[in-house]
Every structure is written in structure tokens, then in C-alpha cells.
Amino acid sequence: MDPATTVILAALIIGLIYGSIGLLSGFCMMSGLRGWWAEGDGRLARTYALAMGVAIAASQLLAAAGLVDLGKSIYLQPSFSAPVMFFGGLLFGYGMVLSNGCGSRALVLLGRGNLRSFVVVIVLGIFAEMTLKGLIAPLRIAMVQASQATVSANSAPALLASTGLGAVPARMVAASVLAAVLIIFAFAHAPFRKSPGQIAAGLIVGLLVAGGWYATGYLGADDFNPAPVTSLTFIAPIADALQYVMLSTGSTLNFGIVTVFGVFAGSLVTALATGRFKLEGYRSPQHMLRSASGAALMGAGGVMAFGCSVGQGLTGLSTLSLSSFIAIAGIMVGTGAGLRGALRVRPLATA
Numbered sequence: 559m560d561p562a563t564t565v566i567l568a569a570l571i572i573g574l575i576y577g578s579i580g581l582l583s584g585f586c587m588m589s590g591l592r593g594w595w596a597e598g599d600g601r602l603a604r605t606y607a608l609a610m611g612v613a614i615a616a617s618q619l620l621a622a623a624g625l626v627d628l629g630k631s632i633y634l635q636p637s638f639s640a641p642v643m644f645f646g647g648l649l650f651g652y653g654m655v656l657s658n659g660c661g662s663r664a665l666v667l668l669g670r671g672n673l674r675s676f677v678v679v680i681v682l683g684i685f686a687e688m689t690l691k692g693l694i695a696p697l698r699i700a701m702v703q704a705s706q707a708t709v710s711a712n713s714a715p716a717l718l719a720s721t722g723l724g725a726v727p728a729r730m731v732a733a734s735v736l737a738a739v740l741i742i743f744a745f746a747h748a749p750f751r752k753s754p755g756q757i758a759a760g761l762i763v764g765l766l767v768a769g770g771w772y773a774t775g776y777l778g779a780d781d782f783n784p785a786p787v788t789s790l791t792f793i794a795p796i797a798d799a800l801q802y803v804m805l806s807t808g809s810t811l812n813f814g815i816v817t818v819f820g821v822f823a824g825s826l827v828t829a830l831a832t833g834r835f836k837l838e839g840y841r842s843p844q845h846m847l848r849s850a851s852g853a854a855l856m857g858a859g860g861v862m863a864f865g866c867s868v869g870q871g872l873t874g875l876s877t878l879s880l881s882s883f884i885a886i887a888g889i890m891v892g893t894g895a896g897l898r899g900a901l902r903v904r905p906l907a908t909a
Contacts, residue, residue, distance in 0.1 A: 561780040568773035569813040572766050573820015576790065578828040580666035580821070583759035585609075587867035588654045588663070591893050604743065604750040605760040610875055611740030612764025617771050617789075617876035618733035622726060626775030630787040632864055633879040634713055639706040640884050642698070646862025647870070647888020649855045654889075655896025655903045656852025660867045661792040661860070664853075665818060669825025671837045677846065678853040679796060685857030686797040698862060714878040732878055766790060767872050774813055788813055789876070791869025792821075793860030845906055863888060 559567075579585060583605065590602035620626040628634060654660050657678050659667065664682070668675040688694045711717040714736070718728035744760065745751055770789025778785035795814030802809050829835040840846040860866045863885040865874050871889065874882030895901045 561778045562783060562785065565773055565778035565785045565813050566811055566816050568769070568777060569816035570820045572769055572773070572790070573817040573822075574824035574827075576662070576763065576766055576817075577666055577669060577821040577824025577826075579759050579762050580662065581670060581825045581828045581834065582832075583755055585759050585763060586659055586663040587871055587889075588659055588893060591890075592655075592897055595894070596897050599749075600747050601750050601753055601756050604745075604747045605756045606871070607740045608744035608757065608760030609763040609767075609872055611737040611744065612761055613767035613872050613876040614733055614740070614878065615737040616765055616768030618729060618737075618878070620768060620771055620775075622729055626771045627787065628771065628775070628877045630775070631877055632788070633870075633874045633877045633882055635881070636712060637706050637708040638712075638864075638881045639702045640881070641705045642701050642862050643864065643881050643884045644888040645701075646859040646864075647885040647890075648892040648895075649859025650863055650866060651859075651889040651892020651894075652896045652901075653852040653855025653859060653892075654867065655893055657849050657856060658852075661796055661856060662790075662821060662866070662868050665792070665796075665821045666825040669822045669827075670829040671835045673837060673839045674846075674849055677840075677850055678856075680800070681850045681853035682793070682857040682860075683797045683800040685854045686793050686861050687801065687857075689858045689861040690794065690797065694858060701862075709880070712880055714880065714883075717880070729878075736878070763872070767876050770813070770817075770873070771876070778813075785813065789873040790817065791865050791873050792818065793857065793866050793869060797857070842906065848903075848906065859892075 584602060585605060586602065587606050590606045593599040593601070594603040617628065621628045657664070661679070661682050664675040664678040668679060689698055711720050714732040715725070715729040718732055719725050723731070750756060767789050771787070774785050774789065775787040791814065795818050798812070799815045799818040802811070802815050840849070856866065860869070863870060864881065865885060867889055870882050870885040875886060896903045
């Protein structure tokens with residue numbers, strides 16, 4: 559099997575597993591933070607933290623072994639715009655609350671028959687494409703050019719190495735400390751320790767992130783036709799998937815597009831097999847407007863932040879990129895603003 563076909567097959571398998579796990583466990587950063595901050599139930603938040611810790615540990619082990627060059631990913635660039643990354647994360651986080659979930663969660667819910675998620679996926683994809691290459695792109699590019707800076711250290715290991723520590727020890731120290739903190743945080747919660755399904759979900763999703771790096775960075779390595787080194791992320795891939803559906807002639811499948819299709823298919827098959835499939839729609843025009851507005855913010859913000867709650871929160875973080883920490887901070891602040899405080903997104907009237 560040639561490397562390109564191997565990458566496509568790996569993307570399908572990873573997407574199918576993620577879709578199934580996402581449906582069965584409710585895996586979602588926004589749901590986790592809402593349960594923790596607003597409802598006092600921290601289990602889903604700990605699931606996400608465990609996935610973060612496992613993704614960091616497994617991905618950095620692959621890099622340390624020389625199997626994957628994470629430096630070829632979009633997250634470890636020599637220059638980036640911290641203000642735009644943070645602002646994009648802010649927009650994404652608030653939009654995530656308005657839409658009641660991120661892009662990956664929308665794909666999972668769509669597979670379960672949630673037609674609200676169909677609107678979210680379409681609007682998110684349109685606004686992501688507009689921000690990447692369309693009407694909003696000139697503004698984004700101008701903002702980046704006005705604020706980007708070149709850094710001597712673009713990751714936590716590089717920052718440690720600049721103090722005189724060797725490259726490999728710096729990588730292992732940074733990865734071990736952060737992964738340990740996240741994993742300890744997850745298992746310090748007694749209700750989480752009693753939730754084997756959530757523990758399994760966190761472990762599997764974290765390993766899927768590393769699996770994506772392995773598939774594109776090692777299995778897909780081809781000097782004549784190299785595949786971009788990437789893993790789970792859902793903003794640009796949703797936009798690319800919509801474009802592929804409309805204009806597939808002359809286009810080629812890639813890891814991101816196939817992952818999007820796989821997540822939907824995995825959720826759909828699991829929903830049908832477990833009797834969870836149920837068609838659902840909007841309660842009111844106001845509900846649809848709020849959901850679509852959130853999707854627009856996620857599409858635009860996710861492009862500015864170079865990723866979503868999965869693309870930066872798991873995949874970007876697994877590279878220990880400093881820009882990913884900035885984007886995640888923006889996502890957390892935006893989500894917090896939507897869940898609590900003066901800008902809190904309030905429940906819509908049911909009547």
C-alpha cells in the first residue's frame with residue numbers, strides 16, 4: 559500500500575473511533591467546562607484533561623524516538639501573532655457556547671440525528687473558508703502582518719533548551735511535567751476514578767492524537783509526495799470537506815477531510831447500533847440564529863487561532879507549542895465568558 563493510501567485509511571479509522579467514542583462518552587471541552595464551572599460535575603473536564611496528558615506523552619515519545627518530526631506541523635512556526643491567536647481563541651470559545659459545542663461535537667451529534675448540528679457544520683465551514691481564503695481573509699492577513707513576531711523559542715522544550723539544557727532532556731522534562739500535571743488533575747477527582755467509561759475515553763482520544771501524528775509523519779512519509787504532518791483538528795478540515803463534497807472533481811482526499819467523514823460515520827453507526835439515533839431540530843428561530851452565530855464565530859476564530867478545542871486543545875498542545883498555549887488560553891477565556899459573568903449566554907425561553 560502506498561503512503562498516501564495508508565494515510566487515508568488511518569484517517570478513516572481514527573475518525574470512526576473518535577466518532578464512536580465521542581457519542582458514547584459525550585467527549586467535549588465545552589460540555590466539560592460547563593459541567594465543571596456551572597453544574598459542579600467535573601468528570602467530563604477530567605476526561606479532557608486526561609486526553610491532553612496522554613496526547614502530550616505519546617506524541618512527545620514519538621518525536622523523541624525520531625519517528626515523527628513535529629516541527630513540520632503548522633503549530634511550531636518560527637513566527638506567529640500572539641494577539642490574533644488569542645483573539646481567535648476568544649471568538650471560538652464564545653461561539654462554542656452559543657452553538658452548544660465545538661465542530662467535532664457537531665459532527666458527532668449530526669451522526670446521532672441532530673439537525674441543529676447540520677446548520678453548525680455548514681455555517682462553520684463557510685466562515686472558516688471565508689477567513690482562510692475569502693472575504694474575511696484580507697482582514698485576517700493584515701492583522702497577522704501587523705502583530706506577528708519571530709521568536710527564538712517556539713515551544714516549551716525549546717524554551718528550556720535555551721537555558722542550557724540539552725534538546726532531548728528539555729523535551730522529556732517539559733512533556734513529563736505537563737502530562738503528569740494533567741493526568742494527576744484528572745485522577746484526583748473521585749467521581750472520575752469511578753467512571754471507567756470516561757477514563758477509557760480520555761485514554762483513547764489522547765492516543766488517537768498520537769496516532770494521527772504517526773500516520774501522517776511516519777507512515778505517510780514520502781520524499782516524492784509528502785503528506786502534511788498533522789493530526790486531529792476540525793476547522794479547516796470541515797471547510798475542506800464541504801468544498802470536496804461540492805467540487806470533488808480535480809480534488810484529492812486528505813487526512814483532515816477523511817477524518818471529518820469518519821467522525822460522522824462512526825457516530826452514525828454507533829447511534830444506530832445502540833438505539834440512540836433520533837432526529838432533532840431547533841425550538842425557535844432565535845435558537846437557530848444563536849446556533850448559527852456561534853458557528854460563524856467558531857469558523858472565523860478557529861482559523862485565526864490555527865485550530866479548535868481539539869486542533870489546539872489536544873493536537874496543538876501535544877507539540878508543546880507556545881502559540882498553542884496562547885490559543886488555548888483564548889478559548890478558555892471565551893468559553894468562561896459564555897458560561898459565567900455579564901456576557902453569559904442565557905437559556906432561551908421554551909415558549
